[in-house]
Amino acid sequence: MRxxxxxxxxxILFILPALILFLVILVAPIFLSGYYSFFDWNxxxxxxxxxxxxxxxxxxxxSIGFIKALGNSLLLALLSVVVQLPLALGLALLLGKxxxxxxxxxxxxxxxxxxxxxxxxxxxxxxxNPSYGILNVVLRSLGLDSLARIWLDRxxxxxxxxxxxxxxxxxxxxxLMYAGIKSVPIEYREAAMIDGAREGQxxxxxxxxYIKPILKISTIFAVTGSLKSFDLIYVLTNGGPLHATEVPSxxxxxxxxxxxxxxxxxxxxxxxxxxCFAFALIIGRIFKDKED
Numbered sequence: 001m002r003x004x005x006x007x008x009x010x011x012i013l014f015i016l017p018a019l020i021l022f023l024v025i026l027v028a029p030i031f032l033s034g035y036y037s038f039f040d041w042n043x044x045x046x047x048x049x050x051x052x053x054x055x056x057x058x059x060x061x062x063s064i065g066f067i068k069a070l071g072n073s074l075l076l077a078l079l080s081v082v083v084q085l086p087l088a089l090g091l092a093l094l095l096g097k098x099x100x101x102x103x104x105x106x107x108x109x110x111x112x113x114x115x116x117x118x119x120x121x122x123x124x125x126x127x128x129n130p131s132y133g134i135l136n137v138v139l140r141s142l143g144l145d146s147l148a149r150i151w152l153d154r155x156x157x158x159x160x161x162x163x164x165x166x167x168x169x170x171x172x173x174x175x176l177m178y179a180g181i182k183s184v185p186i187e188y189r190e191a192a193m194i195d196g197a198r199e200g201q202x203x204x205x206x207x208x209x210y211i212k213p214i215l216k217i218s219t220i221f222a223v224t225g226s227l228k229s230f231d232l233i234y235v236l237t238n239g240g241p242l243h244a245t246e247v248p249s250x251x252x253x254x255x256x257x258x259x260x261x262x263x264x265x266x267x268x269x270x271x272x273x274x275x276c277f278a279f280a281l282i283i284g285r286i287f288k289d290k291e292d
Contacts, residue, residue, distance in 0.1 A: 077226035088173035096181035109171035121235025180211035
């Protein structure tokens, strides 16, 4: 009995530092954001309690533009699910067959994930530059001058910001799916091939059901990542032009540090957290229903 008590005490002592960090760094700021969201506060002076007025203004006022910012994030999430994830899955299926140079391709596709997002933003700023950017230079050299344009203008800025996101993270999702595909027992594939199944049927009826938990994780990462996207958009456009690429995170920074509306910024932060958790639960539920 004494030994059991000693083991429990040891476990608690080892877990305690991580638990304290978790509470201080993650849980406490969430509760503080919820607390500050009920006040009109500039971050320095006296706080004025206003109840749910921040939430009401955020969801109804056109001057803030939260609905527009949220729509942009949801559009990025949709593009991530219907473009980025299928592309990553296709690459993972191709490399999962054991092709020549497999390791090299894995390294190449995963390399953008290792690069700082700020660096990637600066890189794509150069690519999109209307004067000397490689994109317009190539179009003009091919005689397609009519297609050369200012890519980060109001009409195309949001799509232009998605391309670097796609380029950076497709390798990340590909690696997750590739690991899942490699874990499929070879006996399953061989049995299906003996029964006359074609390659597409093996992928559809054996590999995809087997890696469904990984597909769920990738979908959650893609959607929640789009909802809280900030750094790449901030570097490329800073939410402009004319709020064309505004997302909740850039709007939150604007409220906190440019407009000195700490209460409103905390409201956006809390809603972002709630939406990320909600979408994660919804996606988990969808995949669970399909499995059932």
